[in-house]
Amino acid sequence: MEKFKKITIEDKEILGKYLGMRSHRACDYSVGNLVLWSEVYDTRYTIAEDMLIIMFRVDEKVNFSFPMGKGDLKKAFEWLFAYCEEQGIPFEMNIIEPDMFDEIENIYPGEFEIRYNRDHADYVYHMEDLKNITGKKYHGKKNHINKFLKTNEDWTYEPITDSNTEECIEMVKEWCVQNGCCEDKSKAAEICVLIKGLQLREELGMSGGIIRINGRIIALTMGERSGDDMFIVHFEKAFAEIQGAYPMINQQFVLHELSEYRYINREEDMGIEGLRKAKESYYPAFMAEKGILVRKEQA
Structure with missing residues (x-):
């Protein structure tokens, strides 16, 4: 070796x-x-x-x-x-x-x-679909986003920067506790990798975004460019008790940071039934086998 x-x-x-x-x-x-x-x-x-x-x-x-x-x-x-x-x-x-x-x-x-x-297989989507969430097939996603907007008036979006990185790390640690990472080796490994990614974000040329409610970070996402026309979303975390937080951070990140790309790769589902259902519900342009x-x- x-x-x-x-x-x-x-x-x-x-x-x-x-x-x-x-x-x-x-x-x-x-x-x-x-x-x-x-x-x-x-x-x-x-x-x-x-x-x-x-x-x-x-x-x-x-x-x-x-x-x-x-x-x-x-x-x-x-x-x-x-x-x-x-x-x-x-x-x-x-x-x-x-x-x-x-x-x-x-x-x-x-x-x-x-x-x-x-x-x-990776799920690869058209950027415009994730950005606009329009059409009959996205009716359910639009409802989740509308419910989030209706129940959370004091929300904001912002990119991940040096000034909020430590807050992001604390949010990820809290998410880890809530989701039983100590009892799940794969979840624990992913959280360690995510924290490392936040710490090395600038060096690796990665970008991300967060959503706050009343100043508290309740969702974050992060990834990197791949080639000329694709962005890969490596991480996405949100608190489960905030209904619509996941579709909201998904859309807001694309809307604010990823409009220059043609495709968004949201990685594989690893055979996890719930994850597969969630990824399929966004209707990928194609699967990267x-x-x-x-x-x-x-x-």
Whole structure:
């Protein structure tokens, strides 16, 4: 594993350079996402054949990203095959988008197969839909927002800045207590990552927004640009007792900060029924599929 370096905030420039050389839609291929979750997934990277290759390790299982850069894709694959053989680990790639699989199939026809998992597909929306919330299909969302406006006259929206970051962190900690994070490892991990993101927001070029009621932060969201036309929303938290807080922060953030983008990626639902229902209710423009690539003899 010594050829792969652990990802830290110091690697943001080189990661951004290589990730920016290719069009992709998956939320996983963003600098902020890679840096913030590096401890959870033991995320590492290397530059081989002038191509960026990312390694993920979860529960002792290792897999790799699609090589990105200006180098020779086949040479990068051959380097990775040799590395896996040297380390005695099976070759497996993850976060492979359909067009990536097409390129692999062109180089190695019939040698690999891809397995897509609906739970891991990202929901990608038209910005205008999330901004305007108009039309019959958004009638329910509009009702939630109207109820919020009717019952909360003293509300304000503002972007996340250095001056309110500490308040945001305190709000997230309060949300954590209310939602039983101490008994749920995945929730606790996400909260730690979110707090780290708030602390590194400016360094990572991330942006976010908050809603206050009577001066108290009751909802926040944060994410980052991906490519020329898409923004990825990495985090969104609101207090459950405030009806309409989630659709309100969703719309207000897009309205105030994201009008320049064509698409908004709101990440996957992880197979959680309630989360899937909520994400589907916003009617995505498309799903950004991501698959696991294996050799056919491994299947």
